Amino acid sequence: MSTLTVGIAGPLTTIQDLGRPGFAALGVSGSGALDRGALTLGNRLVGNAERAAALEITVGPFSAVADRDVWIAVTGAWGRVAVGGHPIDPNHPTFVAAGTSIDIGPAASGLRYYLAVSGGIDVDPVLGSRSTDLLSGIGPTSVQGGDVLPIGQPHTAAIPALDVAPWSAPDAGAVTVPIRVGPRADWFTAASLERLFSGTWTLSSASNRVGARLDGTPLERSVTADAHGELPSEGMVAGALQVPPSGLPTVLLADHPTTGGYPVIAVVASGALDLFAQLRPGQHLTFRHARP
CATH class of the missing domain: 2.40.100.10 (Cyclophilin-like)
Known part of the structure; x- marks a missing residue:
């Protein structure tokens, strides 16, 4: 199994997909990514299904290394993002060779980044979702430095031929x-x-x-x-x-x-x-x- 090893997890990083709707009668909220648009955009950019699990990174900093070649996209908040020490653009599919560091700096605009990885974060689902629910404790625990996260097999389809998505930085004003x-x-x-x-x-x-x-x-x-x-x-x-x-x-x-x-x-x-x-x-x- 391919993995993503987390170096720095920042103040709060969780695994999120589009949530687990339909269980409110059992006392279970939908949970899932707070910025659903950013999550689905990131997944589309790296060829995943829209509801694949990604990392929701609050504020940053964050760093990680994959043990195989992957495509990544960082969406949501805007800040300095680098691969192997070289800055990359947000909302952009980027190839990352195995063993190359992915580094995300503190957010300059917005609050939550989404790191999508080709194949998705492949932890075991709970009630049909891989999302962390911080209130109930359902789903995977918050991500910590040193965690080794499984990555799923990427789709066979080519990464979408899109240079950059037409999204701007989150609004810092009212x-x-x-x-x-x-x-x-x-x-x-x-x-x-x-x-x-x-x-x-x-x-x-x-x-x-x-x-x-x-x-x-x-x-x-x-x-x-x-x-x-x-x-x-x-x-x-x-x-x-x-x-x-x-x-x-x-x-x-x-x-x-x-x-x-x-x-x-x-x-x-x-x-x-x-x-x-x-x-x-x-x-x-x-x-x-x-x-x-």
Whole structure:
């Protein structure tokens, strides 16, 4: 079996594919890559199936060596990436000879890199997925320096004839996120609903793969909602904006719990969830109504 030996793993590196949907009734969240677009792009660039497992590298640095010739692509965050000491471009299929070092520096833009390797990271699947779920502990453990990871057999098809994918660096300024109001918007005052869209929110440093915590002016519950007390636990989905008693929303992400008792004021449009993978603590965001 071919392998990838990790030298430096950085603050957090996990194995991720497109997740394990369909098990919420068992208390298992979908998990998977936070930036699904970056994962699937990387896999296409190196000739893998889109849902092949890759490495999700938070911030960096990271280094590794494969024991066979491989093709790699680094997508998502932007920073210095080198093969054998020579810089390479992001979003670009690159040939790496066996024994040659792959080095990824700290991200200059965005937060999470995706390292796709031809053949994919071939750890054993759990419930149909190779993803690490940090909340439940399902799937492989976080990657550490010295780990030796199995690499699958590459497809026989040629690497796609694409010089570079037309993607830019993740936005370092304020971003606008489309959301749909509800299902518990009636638990909040009209002023709070207006503030949700008119205010500027800041990503908290307490954010992680479970949820993106937001700082700003707290949202207030309505008098009617306070009279009802707390909600019984109900099902949660990725993108739900839960509002705890502090009034500061948390956007649930891939490793979210499948149930929760805090009211959900709105839900992020599915296509916009990838934005939260690349937001950095302190970065600003605003919300707008999603198109029907």
